[in-house]
Amino acid sequence: MSFFKKLKSIFKNLTLSRNNEELEEILIEADFGTRLSTELAKEIGSDGEITKALKSKIETIIAPLITDIKINSDKHPFVIVLEGVNGSGKTTTVAKLAYHFKRQGLSVDIVACDTFRVAATEQLVVWANKLNCRIFCGNANPEKPREPASLAYEALSNSKSDVLIIDTAGRLQNNTNLMNELAKIHRVLKKIDETAPHEVILVLDATTGQNMAEQVKEFQKIHPITGLILNKMDGNAKGGALVRVVNEFKLPIYGVGIGETEKDFELFSVEKFLKDLME
Ligand SMILES: Nc1nc2c(ncn2[C@@H]2O[C@H](COP(=O)(O)OP(=O)(O)OP(=O)(O)O)[C@@H](O)[C@H]2O)c(=O)[nH]1
Ligand SMILES: [Mg+2]
Incomplete structure (x- = not known):
């Protein structure tokens, strides 16, 4: 059981x-x-x-x-970086957020900074076409992947949209090279806009249990996390671990993923969560 x-x-x-x-x-x-x-x-x-x-x-x-992500229109584009371990749902969350902001009438560009895997770029290109967003990506050449930080730099230099959402490679938080790569993305963004990124969202797979707290700690070492998105809440979410991580870090919860389409994103509902947990 x-x-x-x-x-x-x-x-x-x-x-x-x-x-x-x-x-x-x-x-x-x-x-x-x-x-x-x-x-x-x-x-x-x-x-x-x-x-x-x-x-x-x-x-x-x-x-x-619990709060919605507030886009500050003084920042143009408003830069959001999505981070997290492998398979936590980052790329799907890019699509969900793009859909969410476009419904608010905002224009959205996306950046495929997971350049190491060809399939990752392809996955995001499909979303960009479906959602009608401009995408910045490498040339999908597995022999010579584009450097993620240079792609992020190019995207922020050229984007004319209200919101720029940056997808990153899934990293095991103990992989030093990948974590350094992530730090580099942050550094180059600040060269263009020292206040960027404006949101650094850690995407968590809510079914993973205790390890969530560890993930927050490790990613915080690279750059302060400004909020959380909890994915796969439609599955067997580890209720206790979620409460623990939220209590320990007191980070805003920007939403939950409840499925695999762009529409499967909503605000965290305490009522629903407690119902699942207790009944
Ligand atoms: N049921 C469910 N599945 C989800 C949710 N979010 C993402 N997924 C699925 O989880 C898998 C991984 O999602 P991705 O968005 O590719 O995850 P990622 O973090 O980008 O993965 P990497 O780039 O490999 O690190 C895919 O099959 C998604 O369709 C969710 O909220 N609910
Ligand atoms: Mg991905």
Whole structure:
């Protein structure tokens, strides 16, 4: 049984047993992390009904951080860099954000800075055509990939759009070369506009559990993260780990991915999250 299901079934019993230590253990097991689990169990132990108290505590942690991405029109283009480990959903999120901003009447250019994989550029070209966005990309030559930082520089120098969204290669946060490459992208953007990038969004796969906190820490070393997008919330999201990461870093949550199309993006709903977690 997954933690998720286990947590759900035990929650039902807990409402009756109201056992503090048991609650703490379950929370740890469900990826809330030791510190937050102890804190929650302590606070909640004094309350009448555990499920209700836990819900309200989680809401207090998450609700203030839910916000839409605000595009500052003084910045032209407003530069957004998407970062994250392999397969977290960055490229799909580029499409989702492009669609989201275009619906607000903003023009959007996208940059395929994952130049190392030909398929990555091709994937983004398909999205750009579908969404009718200008795309900056390398020539898809696997022998001689375009340097990502030089492509980012060219894109920001030439873009005339309201928003410029930069896709980056999926990196394992312990891969020094790739992390250096990411740092270089940031450096060249600042050469053109010292306030850029205006948003650095870490894209997380919400089904990955504890490792999410580690990812935030490592990517923060390159450049401050300004917000999170939590993907694959339509799957078996690790509820506890999400609460932990949000509580620990207090970063804005700009939205959740709930599927594979450009439309599958919405604001985080605490109500929906708690419903999935508890029921
Ligand atoms: N169910 C579901 N699938 C998603 C979501 N977001 C992305 N995916 C799928 O997850 C897979 C990886 O998505 P990508 O957008 O390619 O991820 P990435 O971070 O760009 O991957 P790399 O460039 O390889 O690091 C694809 O099959 C997507 O369709 C989501 O919110 N829900
Ligand atoms: Mg990608």
